[in-house]
Amino acid sequence: MVRGERPRQTRCNESAKSDRHSVCLALFTATRQHGIIRLMEQQILEIDHAGWHIGAANDEWIAALEAGKVLYFPRLAFTLTEKERRFLTPDIRDPKTRNISLDAKGRLKGALGDAASQAEVAAMIGRFRMQAQSLIHSLLPRYASQKVPVGDTDALRLAPTSYRPSKVETRTQSWRADDRRLHIDAFPSRPNYGERILRVFTNVNPDGIPRVWRVGEPFEVVARHFLPRVKPYSSWQAHLLSVLRVTKSLRSEYDHLMLQLHDGMKSDLDYQQDAHQVTMPFPAGSVWVCFSDQTSHAVMSGQYMLEQTFHLPAARQYDVDSSPLAILTRLTGRTLA
Ligand SMILES: [Fe+2]
Numbered sequence: 001m002v003r004g005e006r007p008r009q010t011r012c013n014e015s016a017k018s019d020r021h022s023v024c025l026a027l028f029t030a031t032r033q034h035g036i037i038r039l040m041e042q043q044i045l046e047i048d049h050a051g052w053h054i055g056a057a058n059d060e061w062i063a064a065l066e067a068g069k070v071l072y073f074p075r076l077a078f079t080l081t082e083k084e085r086r087f088l089t090p091d092i093r094d095p096k097t098r099n100i101s102l103d104a105k106g107r108l109k110g111a112l113g114d115a116a117s118q119a120e121v122a123a124m125i126g127r128f129r130m131q132a133q134s135l136i137h138s139l140l141p142r143y144a145s146q147k148v149p150v151g152d153t154d155a156l157r158l159a160p161t162s163y164r165p166s167k168v169e170t171r172t173q174s175w176r177a178d179d180r181r182l183h184i185d186a187f188p189s190r191p192n193y194g195e196r197i198l199r200v201f202t203n204v205n206p207d208g209i210p211r212v213w214r215v216g217e218p219f220e221v222v223a224r225h226f227l228p229r230v231k232p233y234s235s236w237q238a239h240l241l242s243v244l245r246v247t248k249s250l251r252s253e254y255d256h257l258m259l260q261l262h263d264g265m266k267s268d269l270d271y272q273q274d275a276h277q278v279t280m281p282f283p284a285g286s287v288w289v290c291f292s293d294q295t296s297h298a299v300m301s302g303q304y305m306l307e308q309t310f311h312l313p314a315a316r317q318y319d320v321d322s323s324p325l326a327i328l329t330r331l332t333g334r335t336l337a
Pocket residue numbers: 179183184185292297
């Protein structure tokens with residue numbers, strides 16, 4: 001599709017001046033004052049639900065999430081205890097690591113401080129993990145429990161939970177690692193063969209500073225734009241990378257294409273500026289959920305965020321045809337993973 005043919009969307013791009021940014025914020029605030037649940041933007045679905053458990057699965061929300069939209073819960077907050085508020089400082093992060101994380105076995109990494117305070121940090125992150133699990137299990141019950149010949153199985157695989165106390169704006173990194181550029185998540189060293197990356201985020205900023213994202217176009221629009229210029233997949237190169245242990249397993253054609261999309265988006269400054277997108281300031285005290293391997297996103301600013309990642313086989317989705325693997329398979333006409 002020619003970019004000029006794309007449907008018009010409300011757009012506040014990276015190059016917008018601060019007054020335009022203020023207009024976006026004002027529009028956002030004004031929009032919030034109408035209705036309970038509505039489509040704010042084509043790529044963001046606002047959900048007026050304040051608990052970590054969803055009473056009944058909602059087909060519209062599930063379809064929106066699997067279509068690559070962001071589910072945004074403006075009234076759902078992760079609340080720190082009075083004692084935990086002392087961890088709201090970037091000084092608790094070991095400068096040698098990017099984030100503080102709690103792995104699936106409960107081991108804390110990247111935090112400074114004595115054993116007692118590290119245990120409290122781990123408990124805080126662990127509490128967020130439990131709430132994120134409750135949200136995802138109740139929001140998407142089929143992911144967590146599916147009838148199989150013998151019993152039910154949980155298809156969700158828990159990844160480490162992270163706490164990010166540092167300011168996004170002050171981070172300096174290469175263009176490829178710069179998450180302030182629109183991208184979809186794809187990892188060079190960890191091939192995943194189409195396994196989904198589902199993420200729950202919460203902004204815990206104590207000063208009310210939003211975490212500002214840009215959210216871009218639907219995955220298929222991105223893929224159609226960049227696929228014609230991707231480098232062809234080379235199986236011998238994939239084997240070499242695996243033998244040299246650059247990758248943890250053999251990079252599939254799917255993983256190759258996802259990396260090419262990721263790099264193509266980030267390296268194209270015209271695309272960064274001109275692609276249809278919306279700036280979204282996620283307020284302190286809110287939660288948002290998306291498939292980050294599918295949702296075009298950029299993290300522009302903010303400080304103090306917790307995040308939980310889950311992995312899911314694409315075959316366990318409600319609509320398997322909406323996954324990046326299914327879309328890329330359809331667009332290329334090849335088996336990719
Ligand atoms: Fe990302």
